Amino acid sequence: MVQITAAEIFQSIEEIRQKAPVVHNITNYVVMNNTANALLAIGASPVMAHAEEEVEEMVNIASALVINIGTLSERWVYSMFKAMRQAKKNGIPVILDPVGAGATSYRTWTVRELINEESPTIIRGNASEIMAVYDDKAKTKGVDSSSSSDNAISIAQKISEKYNCVVCVSGATDYVIEGRKILKVGNGHPLMTRVTGLGCTASALCGAFAAVENNYCTATAKAMAVMGIVGEIAAQNARGPGSLQLLFLDALHMLSDADIKKYLKME
Amino acid sequence: MVQITAAEIFQSIEEIRQKAPVVHNITNYVVMNNTANALLAIGASPVMAHAEEEVEEMVNIASALVINIGTLSERWVYSMFKAMRQAKKNGIPVILDPVGAGATSYRTWTVRELINEESPTIIRGNASEIMAVYDDKAKTKGVDSSSSSDNAISIAQKISEKYNCVVCVSGATDYVIEGRKILKVGNGHPLMTRVTGLGCTASALCGAFAAVENNYCTATAKAMAVMGIVGEIAAQNARGPGSLQLLFLDALHMLSDADIKKYLKME
Amino acid sequence: MVQITAAEIFQSIEEIRQKAPVVHNITNYVVMNNTANALLAIGASPVMAHAEEEVEEMVNIASALVINIGTLSERWVYSMFKAMRQAKKNGIPVILDPVGAGATSYRTWTVRELINEESPTIIRGNASEIMAVYDDKAKTKGVDSSSSSDNAISIAQKISEKYNCVVCVSGATDYVIEGRKILKVGNGHPLMTRVTGLGCTASALCGAFAAVENNYCTATAKAMAVMGIVGEIAAQNARGPGSLQLLFLDALHMLSDADIKKYLKME
Numbered sequence: 001m002v003q004i005t006a007a008e009i010f011q012s013i014e015e016i017r018q019k020a021p022v023v024h025n026i027t028n029y030v031v032m033n034n035t036a037n038a039l040l041a042i043g044a045s046p047v048m049a050h051a052e053e054e055v056e057e058m059v060n061i062a063s064a065l066v067i068n069i070g071t072l073s074e075r076w077v078y079s080m081f082k083a084m085r086q087a088k089k090n091g092i093p094v095i096l097d098p099v100g101a102g103a104t105s106y107r108t109w110t111v112r113e114l115i116n117e118e119s120p121t122i123i124r125g126n127a128s129e130i131m132a133v134y135d136d137k138a139k140t141k142g143v144d145s146s147s148s149s150d151n152a153i154s155i156a157q158k159i160s161e162k163y164n165c166v167v168c169v170s171g172a173t174d175y176v177i178e179g180r181k182i183l184k185v186g187n188g189h190p191l192m193t194r195v196t197g198l199g200c201t202a203s204a205l206c207g208a209f210a211a212v213e214n215n216y217c218t219a220t221a222k223a224m225a226v227m228g229i230v231g232e233i234a235a236q237n238a239r240g241p242g243s244l245q246l247l248f249l250d251a252l253h254m255l256s257d258a259d260i261k262k263y264l265k266m267e
Numbered sequence: 268m269v270q271i272t273a274a275e276i277f278q279s280i281e282e283i284r285q286k287a288p289v290v291h292n293i294t295n296y297v298v299m300n301n302t303a304n305a306l307l308a309i310g311a312s313p314v315m316a317h318a319e320e321e322v323e324e325m326v327n328i329a330s331a332l333v334i335n336i337g338t339l340s341e342r343w344v345y346s347m348f349k350a351m352r353q354a355k356k357n358g359i360p361v362i363l364d365p366v367g368a369g370a371t372s373y374r375t376w377t378v379r380e381l382i383n384e385e386s387p388t389i390i391r392g393n394a395s396e397i398m399a400v401y402d403d404k405a406k407t408k409g410v411d412s413s414s415s416s417d418n419a420i421s422i423a424q425k426i427s428e429k430y431n432c433v434v435c436v437s438g439a440t441d442y443v444i445e446g447r448k449i450l451k452v453g454n455g456h457p458l459m460t461r462v463t464g465l466g467c468t469a470s471a472l473c474g475a476f477a478a479v480e481n482n483y484c485t486a487t488a489k490a491m492a493v494m495g496i497v498g499e500i501a502a503q504n505a506r507g508p509g510s511l512q513l514l515f516l517d518a519l520h521m522l523s524d525a526d527i528k529k530y531l532k533m534e
Numbered sequence: 535m536v537q538i539t540a541a542e543i544f545q546s547i548e549e550i551r552q553k554a555p556v557v558h559n560i561t562n563y564v565v566m567n568n569t570a571n572a573l574l575a576i577g578a579s580p581v582m583a584h585a586e587e588e589v590e591e592m593v594n595i596a597s598a599l600v601i602n603i604g605t606l607s608e609r610w611v612y613s614m615f616k617a618m619r620q621a622k623k624n625g626i627p628v629i630l631d632p633v634g635a636g637a638t639s640y641r642t643w644t645v646r647e648l649i650n651e652e653s654p655t656i657i658r659g660n661a662s663e664i665m666a667v668y669d670d671k672a673k674t675k676g677v678d679s680s681s682s683s684d685n686a687i688s689i690a691q692k693i694s695e696k697y698n699c700v701v702c703v704s705g706a707t708d709y710v711i712e713g714r715k716i717l718k719v720g721n722g723h724p725l726m727t728r729v730t731g732l733g734c735t736a737s738a739l740c741g742a743f744a745a746v747e748n749n750y751c752t753a754t755a756k757a758m759a760v761m762g763i764v765g766e767i768a769a770q771n772a773r774g775p776g777s778l779q780l781l782f783l784d785a786l787h788m789l790s791d792a793d794i795k796k797y798l799k800m801e
Contacts, residue, residue, distance in 0.1 A: 030299045030315050032564045032605075036730035041775050046730065047634065048564050051607040054638035061637060071299075073318040073342070075607070100314065103328060104321035194520060196303035196313065240517025241308050250774025253728060297566045297582050338566075340585040340609070367581065370595060371588035461787060463570035463580065507784025508575050 004183070006261040009222045012209055013255060017043035021063035021211035025204060026050050026080055028070025028099065031197030034245070035066075038201040041252040042226070044208040050076055055083040063211035064092055066204050067120070069110055070099035077110050084118035093210035093219075096120035097203035102132025115163055121216050123159065124168040124203045127152035134159055153177065166216045170202060174224040178217040185221060186265030187228025189235035195245050202227045221266065229263040230255060271450070273528040276489045279476055280522060284310035288330035288478035292471060293317050293347055295337025295366065298464030301512070302333075305468040308519040309493070311475040317343055322350040330478035331359055333471050334387070336377055337366035344377055351385035360477035360486075363387035364470035369399025382430055388483050390426065391435040391470045394419035401426050420444065433483045437469060441491040445484040452488060453532030454495025456502035462512050469494045488533065496530040497522060538717070540795040543756045546743055547789060551577035555597035555745035559738060560584050560614055562604025562633065565731030568779070569600075572735040575786040576760070578742040584610055589617040597745035598626055600738050601654070603644055604633035611644050618652035627744035627753075630654035631737035636666025649697055655750050657693065658702040658737045661686035668693050687711065700750045704736060708758040712751040719755060720799030721762020723769035729779050736761045755800065763797040764789060 022045045027035055032048055039046035049058040052075065059065055065087040067080050087094045098111040111133055115123070123133065127149050134155045149171055156167040156177045169175040174185040192198050205227060209219035233255075234247035251259075289312045294302055299315055306313035316325040319342065326332055332354040334347050354361045365378040378400055382390070390400065394416050401422045416438055423434040423444045436442040441452040459465050472494060476486040500522075501514035518526075556579045561569055566582055573580035583592040586609065593599055599621040601614050621628045632645040645667055649657070657667065661683050668689045683705055690701040690711045703709040708719040726732050739761060743753035767789075768781035785793075 028315070029296050029563050030303050033300060033567060033730060036564050037775060037779075040728045040730055047637070048562070048605055049634070049638070050605060051640060053608070054606070054640035057638040057640070071315055071317060072321070074320070100316070103314070104316070104324040106318060106321035106324070194307045196300060196307055238517075240520035241304060242513035242516030242520075245304075245516075246513055246776035246780055249776030249779075250772075253774035253776075295582070296563050297570050300567060338582055338584060339588070341587070367583070370581070371583070371591040373585060373588035373591070461574045463567060463574055505784075507787035508571060509780035509783030509787075512571075512783075513780055 004218060004221055004266055006257065006264050009225055009260050010257040012213055012222050013042065013226070015212040016208050019212060020045045021208065022047055022061055023064045023066060023204065023207040023211060024049065024058050024062035024083070025066045025068070026055065026076065026083055027066065027068035027200060030070060031200040034197050035200055035204045037249055038252060039204055039208060041249045042205060042208055044211070050079050052079045052082055055079045056086040059083050059086040059090060062092060064095065064207035066095045066097070066207040067114065068097040068099055068200050068203060069107055070200065072107065072110060080114060081118060084114065084120070088118060093121040093207070093216060095122045095124065095203050095206045095210065097200055098123065098125045098129045098133055099200065101125065101129045108132050119163040120165055122166045122168065122206050122210060122220050124170060124206055124220070126199065127169055127171055130159070130167060130169050131155050149173070149175065166220050168220050168224060170199060170224065174228070176217060176221040176224060181217060183217065183221040184267050185224045185228055187225055187232060187263060189231045191235050191238060191241060191244050192231045194241040225264055225266055226255065229260055232263055233259060271485060271488055271533055273524065273531050276492055276527050277524040279480055279489050280309065280493070282479040283475050286479060287312045288475065289314055289328055290331045290333060290471065290474040290478060291316065291325050291329035291350070292333045292335070293322065293343065293350055294333065294335035294467060297337060298467040301464050302467055302471045304516055305519060306471055306475060308516045309472060309475055311478070317346050319346045319349055322346045323353040326350050326353040326357060329359060331362065331474035333362045333364070333474040334381065335364040335366055335467055335470060336374055337467065339374060339377060347381060348385060351381065351387065355385060360388040360474070360483060362389045362391065362470050362473045362477065364467055365390065365392045365396045365400055366467065368392065368396045375399050386430040387432055389433045389435065389473050389477060389487050391437060391473055391487070393466065394436055394438055397426070397434060397436050398422050416440070416442065433487050435487050435491060437466060437491065441495070443484060443488040443491060448484060450484065450488040451534050452491045452495055454492055454499060454530060456498045458502050458505060458508060458511050459498045461508040492531055492533055493522065496527060499530055500526060538752060538755055538800055540791065540798050543759055543794050544791040546747055546756050547576065547760070549746040550742050553746060554579045555742065556581055556595055557598045557600060557738065557741040557745060558583065558592050558596035558617070559600045559602070560589065560610065560617055561600065561602035561734060564604060565734040568731050569734055569738045571783055572786060573738055573742060575783045576739060576742055578745070584613050586613045586616055589613045590620040593617050593620040593624060596626060598629065598741035600629045600631070600741040601648065602631040602633055602734055602737060603641055604734065606641060606644060614648060615652060618648065618654065622652060627655040627741070627750055629656045629658065629737050629740045629744065631734060632657065632659045632663045632667055633734065635659065635663045642666050653697040654699055656700045656702065656740050656744060656754050658704060658740055658754070660733065661703055661705055664693070664701060664703050665689050683707070683709065700754050702754050702758060704733060704758065708762070710751060710755040710758060715751060717751065717755040718801050719758045719762055721759055721766060721797060723765045725769050725772060725775060725778050726765045728775040759798055759800055760789065763794060766797055767793060
């Protein structure tokens with residue numbers, strides 16, 4: 001069984017802070033600001049670029065690519081394909097966030113095509129989104145999870161094996177799955193679900209960790225642990241979702257070895 | 268004369284918290300994040316989707332549709348028509364926010380066409396925006412209100428009667444108008460005008476209330492009262508527009524029966 | 535040598551607060567909300583509009599136009615040209631922010647074409663962006679500055695002379711350049727680099743100051759001084775980039791004559 005220690009997580013954070021890897025995001029309008037701020041807070045260098053005229057060149061200066069389908073449209077989907085193809089050519093990790101997959105056939109179709117054509121390195125979504133990637137019977141209520149995690153885990157394993165990628169099913173417990181291997185992250189706080197886009201932030205942080213670590217399963221688990229730990233720290237002083245969002249960025253910026261050691265719940 | 272009590276307002280909030288209705292927004296880039304966060308804070312489930320490929324399907328899982336023309340362009344306008352048509356077909360309420368109507372002929376034209384073709388359930392704007400919906404002589408200074416409310420009220424009544432919808436003229440006092448009926452909401456705080464998009468948030472909250480209450484006039488008045496009350500609570504501890512924005516979300520999340528009772532100014 | 539006093543800076547702020555000039559922004563998705571909020575906090579009236587159908591009319595009601603290429607695409611670039619042409623025709627100042635110039639040839643090409651065809655009044659960017667505007671050998675790491683300021687200053691002087699505009703090279707020290715004239719602003723705080731879009735905010739504030747002052751060199755220096763001073767004030771109580779962002783807006787809203795006098799570092 002894999003064991004990830006607090007010290008190893010903090011080492012990755014220090015590497016991110018030192019290298020400031022460029023993380024290229026093609027993401028949705030709702031969360032762009034928060035995503036950029038979270039990447040800055042952890043020490044990475046975010047870029048946002050979606051034009052077909054420039055996505056390949058932007059991928060060329062990036063150490064990871066994060067694709068998020070939260071507010072799709074035709075030209076953006078075209079650029080997503082183009083950017084993913086270039087990222088694979090360059091050998092950098094590609095993180096896919098299937099926001100709202102299952103809610104509309106356009107989202108489900110897009111995410112399946114993206115996976116089929118340009119298999120990503122890491123897929124992170126909630127249970128219903130992960131199920132929709134694979135299973136036509138999965139239903140999504142908007143972009144929030146409603147499906148049980150158990151079904152999602154077995155589907156995540158199938159996706160991982162078929163596409164040779166890491167799949168993260170996030171929720172109260174996050175499951176990081178690579179083939180038969182499962183890492184469970186127990187960190188997080190319920191108030192996080194009342195702030196829009198923290199799932200998208202998690203995917204972006206997977207990009208930052210994958211930019212400095214070749215073991216993508218470990219990188220994903222570290223990112224999810226950091227998300228949850230920072231959320232817990234922020235929630236201690238938050239009086240609602242407004243202050244949580246602010247305190248989250250502050251805590252992410254200041255995250256220490258001792259914080260991680262104190263809060264980490266991983267098995 | 269209609270009387271809405273604090274208890275009735277709180278009952279609607281509890282219904283929103285329990286049902287978590289999906290509110291589908293086609294809104295502007297500036298406020299998407301805030302709008303989603305406000306809907307989450309009150310307990311609703313926001314979705315944002317603008318692609319013509321998916322808006323109808325997204326409307327199918329929604330309990331209300333909010334259309335906001337703050338940052339228009341051709342494809343988005345097309346999707347707005349498509350989404351409104353589907354919403355009417357499904358019998359769910361449509362809230363229209365004519366941001367900046369009167370500032371450019373494109374906005375004025377778009378909003379009039381939307382109203383003519385797919386008459387919305389609720390229209391919420393400031394005095395100059397509401398006047399521009401109906402009257403070519405109304406002038407807008409950007410997206411801020413400058414016209415007197417009195418003219419706007421009589422125009423709002425004409426719009427309400429002609430299109431059989433609720434019209435809300437927001438300002439220091441909010442006027443909620445349905446035919447000859449007028450409800451006045453006196454809540455709010457001047458600092459709210461220094462935070463971008465709180466008008467858009469008001470329209471989105473109208474969507475949340477209209478999702479759980481069939482009397483759309485009452486639903487609109489409740490939403491406006493909650494906006495104003497939460498703004499007043501937030502302003503008490505705000506040191507400027509930055510902290511107001513944060514405290515607004517916190518207060519909306521924690522809003523209690525007693526808060527509403529204490530602050531409500533409606534006649 | 536030019537001397538700008540704290541009293542002169544505050545006088546411009548009072549003029550902005552009184553006149554509430556409309557500042558029209560065609561900017562990137564990441565920062566739209568922050569930019570609008572910063573303009574509101576200083577007392578200006580922000581509008582955001584990018585549709586080719588309306589940009590000229592929106593320019594007609596504006597006192598300054600701010601063009602920011604942070605998230606480009608074809609239709610937006612077309613609208614930028616159109617808006618800049620109208621702004622020049624109307625004689626209002628045009629501020630150009632070449633976000634990420636040098637990172638991709640699309641950005642570099644776009645920004646050069648914009649400058650060649652519709653020479654802006656003020657160009658504000660970090661060292662590597664300013665160099666990329668002029669020099670093919672300049673390289674950008676994403677949207678963050680990495681080039682030395684010294685080279686950038688001499689290039690900024692060339693740009694200023696060739697295009698008859700003010701060029702601001704921002705960084706730890708901000709250099710405001712008009713021909714041979716150089717103003718240096720020493721205000722600011724390192725934590726500001728961990729919040730996305732504060733450079734874009736600086737460009738927008740240049741728009742607000744240029745809307746009330748015809749000496750665009752002075753207007754730019756004032757805007758940069760206010761940015762830096764407000765950043766320093768905010769950083770005193772910030773516990774990270776999340777709180778910095780909030781406190782920045784609060785401090786900008788409340789900025790006094792005494793604050794400016796206390797902090798101003800300009801030569």
